[in-house]
Amino acid sequence: MSTLAHLGAAPRKSLGQNFLHDSNVAEWIVGRLDLRPHDHVIEIGSGLGALTSQIVKRRVSATLLEKDRAFVKYLREHFDLPQWEIIEGDALKFDTRRAFALQPVKLVGNLPYYASSPLLFHFTAEPCPFEKLIFTLQKELADRLVARPGTKEYGAITLKIQVRWNVSRLKTLPPTVFLPAPQVQSSVVLLTARPAEQVESCDRTLLDRLITAGFSERRKQVRKLLLSYGDSSQIREALTAAGLSESARGEEISLRQWIRITHYLSPPDPVLAQDEEILDVVDAQDKPCYPLDRKSVHAERLLHRAIHVFVTNSLDELFLQKRSFRKDTHPRKWDSSAAGHVAAGETYQDCAYRELREEMGITAELTQVGKLNATKQNGYEFIVVFAGVTHTAPRCDDLEIETGGYFPFDLIDTWIARRPADFAPAFLECYRLFRAHQFKPQ
16 A cells, blocks of 8 residues: 555556465466476566566566556566566557567466456467466356356357466455455466367367357257357257267367267368378479389488468468477477478469468468578478468368467567577478568569
């Protein structure tokens, strides 16, 4: 209270300000972040610095987000530290893509009750750079995040968070640890990113839409709520395939069963196994010699062909994909918008258009940027780089791409400079070629 008096400030109800004043609780919360020397912490709503003071003790870099100008001034006076940044503004407007160059990044915050759900979805949206998030929330929202099927708390928000995150409640806090004391209890929840292999792949866009529809009228049977996604017989068959009765309601259906329903209503196109792809083995001048299966081409380190496509949007941001954990080369590395091997008898250009359709679900007019010679560093591939612009939202193949998103070029440049190991080696070569082409006088 003395600090508030010194600042001539008071908790603002319009901003949902309830300041944590118990230093033991603050220390306990920050301790759950398990901070290491190279970690970066982003704190939402630093306020009077209860959590911030504990973060300082861990000697890590940090970004503080604070909307109230009075407290921004206080934070800048007390936490003006090297490798710390204090940002005045609404956390909902913070560009989470900035954090990719700062990884590993962990997030912590005492969230205002009125904005908890929007903040939760903003900071967990894909592509997401955070490996661990600890939020203090209204207990009622925490109950929904950790809910299980068959309970009244289980709903759309439960599934949409749990599909990407393991969620656990760490502690329930009494109102007395806050100033002013809220009328309800609060809970501290931990979100850790789920390894991609923990959740069966599916069309995530369709899954999200089905869940939204399935909970749009809570007492109504799901088979009636999903009719926009198939006729009555298809919906019944999808429920049966998921081991459900025709009378099932949304709150009875587990995440795994929702994924099975998604599979049934959007069966994946049959895809030729990667090892069965037939490629042209080429000579040192990139002339085709003979066809051979992909597995043998790689095992024998034979010269072959590939393409990389760089797709930008109307904001001149570049789409990057994170390769699936299933990839036999460079799994979970960031890569070009689309990339792939040129099949036997296929042209570079035809391959580029095909990969764009298969991986991003879009079409775009492509131009050739340049060509890289085959080397050991790029996997013995002659690579032709293409570029295009799209105004269509990509719909990525979940079997090929773990996640993806558009990034500003200055952010990508910084990210590569700080963390080159985050990217597939061939991408780095292709990106340098693409950037050189951008700056070439026209």
